[in-house]
Amino acid sequence: MEVSYKWLQEYIELPESPEEVGKRLTGTGLEVEGIEKIEAIPGGLAGVVIGQVLTCEKHPDADKLSITTVDVGGDQPLNIVCGAPNVAAGQKVVVALVGATLHPTNGAGTPAEPFQIKKAKIRGAASEGMICAEDEIGLGTSHAGIMVLDTDVPNGTPAASYFNLEADYQIAIGLTPNRIDAASHLGVARDLKAALNRPLRWPSVDAFAVQNQDLTLDVRVEAPEACPRYTGLTISGLSVGESPDWLKQRLLSIGLNPINNVVDVTNFVCHDLGQPLHAFDADKITGGQVIVKTLPEGTPFVTLDGVERKLTATDLMICNGAAEPAEAAMCIAGVFGGQTSGVTTATTRIFLESAYFSPTSVRKTAQHHGLKTDASFRFERGTDPNMPVFALKRAALLIQAVAGGTISSDITDIYPQPIEPFRVVVRYRNVDRLIGIRIDRDEIHRILEALDIQAEDRTDEGFVAVVPPYRVDVTREADVTEEILRIYGLDNVPLSAHLGADSLSEFPATDPNQLQSRVGQALAANGFFEILTLSLTRPSYHNAIRQILPGADVTLLNPLSEELSVMRQTLLFSALETLVYNSNRRQKDLSVFEFGKVYYKADSDNGTGKYVEKMRLSLAMMGNQQAESWLTKGQPIAFHDLATAVQRVLNLFRIRTFDTQPADATLFQYGLTYLVNKKPLVSLGLVQPKLTRLVDLKQPVFYADFDWEALLKQYSAKARYEEVPRFPEVRRDLSLVLDQAVTFEQISRLAYQTERKLLRTVNVFDVYEGENLGAGKKSYSVSFTLQDPTQTLTDAAIDKTMQRLMSTFEKDLGAVIRK
Known part of the structure; x- marks a missing residue:
């Protein structure tokens, strides 16, 4: 909401600057978000004054020019060359001094290109300013001649003052919904009246009178x-x-x-x-x-x-x-x-x-x-x-x-049923308790009276506050206390004299905001852009994935539109809408992340479920991971690019091991869900095309959805350090021919179960399927990294370990080992 500084001055005396007024308003709870100078005309006629022509003679070398001397209130008159036909000695005129910037108007009254007045020589005669026509200073459209004023104001008087063009200031107030009483200049002046302890000047309507009854409805x-x-x-x-x-x-x-x-x-x-x-x-x-x-x-x-x-x-x-x-x-x-x-x-x-x-x-x-x-x-x-x-x-x-x-x-x-004021019982002890200090009782009542809140039935314990009905937000004892405090001033409430370490709130061992900042910085450093989207979304999105949603929709009782009528249960569609917006503007290579809440109503037997909101982290990637150049072709984003970003996030939480299972096919064409202690931590994969088509996005999208609260539970602030191994690692490779249904996760899990002491990592570096393997078969090329922290591995120990692994794969997975 915007208010005018000069308009406010009609209601209350304000010798303070607009900036000082803004600080007082912010102190009362009407937060000032900005102050902008408003000029009646561009430039505000800065450097333009009222002067008087002392002499006027024809220019010897130009028939249409005159050489004048003009008194502008200085020590010496100015020499000014003027081309107006109506200039004459003795006139009061408007003079633009050297350095002034003028904002003229054209014949239609619209602004023209501004120009600055400089010292000049015109046909050999010095000119130290300019005698102005009304269009040259933006006051009108006439250029028939200079402005000749009928006035006796002193020479040198600013033109802005003469024409009553003093600048105003627009004060932007971030009005909160509860303070509708301040949605006017009178309302803002009421707060200033209480804060500055000055009287309010109401506009008079004493002149109102009914002249006749000729038009009675x-x-x-x-x-x-x-x-x-x-x-x-x-x-x-x-x-x-x-x-x-x-x-x-x-x-x-x-x-x-x-x-x-x-x-x-x-x-x-x-x-x-x-x-x-x-x-x-x-x-x-x-x-x-x-x-x-x-x-x-x-x-x-x-x-x-x-x-x-x-x-x-x-x-x-x-x-x-x-x-x-x-x-x-x-x-x-x-x-x-x-x-x-x-x-x-x-x-x-x-x-x-x-x-x-x-x-x-x-x-x-x-x-x-x-x-x-x-x-x-x-x-x-x-x-x-x-x-x-x-x-x-x-x-x-x-x-x-x-x-x-x-x-x-x-x-x-x-007005058949007049609306009565609110009556609120107030106890001084509760006022003292909520504010934290004891405010003098007379000061309390001065503040309330300045806010048009009357006190009745006063006793040593308290009083009854009679609140005018225009203060729709003051209906409880705590509201009256807030009114007292915001005018008394939060800055006037001192800190406790006994403030110590035990007075401070306990800080959590894990700071979610700090971790969120670290994750955001890490993602931004790796090419991701953070997005912030609305929590409101379309019901059609939820209908497309209804079978996997955790509960019922939270539907707005008074939606602004059908497209924004439910609270989101997933961040997926927020990300897709952002991607399609950018894709439609030829920004097709994009990686984004968002921290945001999802909302749903938990199911219950009696139908009265509890409302739930949970924090999530989402990543979304589309287009090329590497832009096309003269050296390389564009490299499309693949699943492993998203998996790498996910692993970076997990590394920040020191999560090194986890189980995997296929991601839900409702959301993903293919993908994985990472689990810790059998609970899902993050799901990632390629989004189903039917879901991207809901937002008219034609590009494939890779998406990851983190359970942020589960991530926080896994984080430990205690760092674990291990000595750098003194003995080398050894790598051995195996090629395993398996049924197509066998996953690499099964191989990895079985390997770690078989060899717990020496096995450090298991990695698949090639997958092959072909007719020569036989129907329903595929081949995994798997590397195993072995290391003993106490000694150098011998060939015998390595061979024994690999033999045990091969035997397990053959027995439990039906693997054929290819040398």
């Missing part, structure tokens, strides 16, 4: 639950057109584009007071009736953006007296206006609405139709039910000021 509320309060009035004889400069500047300072004077006033008041309003063309209100009600399911309604929407039976609508529902609908209450009832340049009479709508009703409607507006943003979080009439009067006065007209009806105020 019949206003009814048929859905009071969805619209607890509805107010309105009419204004006749107004003229819709362009807004004055001050109003346009206010809107532009917070990033809003002016539309017309009536609509601009409603937008202004929305951001001024936090109360959204809507103006209807009164001549388009059929039957002179305004009815707040719901319409039948499926009623078509065209909104201001020209889109036809089908209404639900719970959508609250502002309607006229037409019999047909489609013709009666004028506005989706608190969300968006209709195309046929809005204010246009032909409008001369309006009905101005100011209401309090139920947050639940507005939220449900806005989410169903996918509409997010300034009005719905405020209504669905909870506006001030006591503000509508004051905002209505303020808006009516402003509309009269900028568009003319007369107020032609009394204020209609339908």
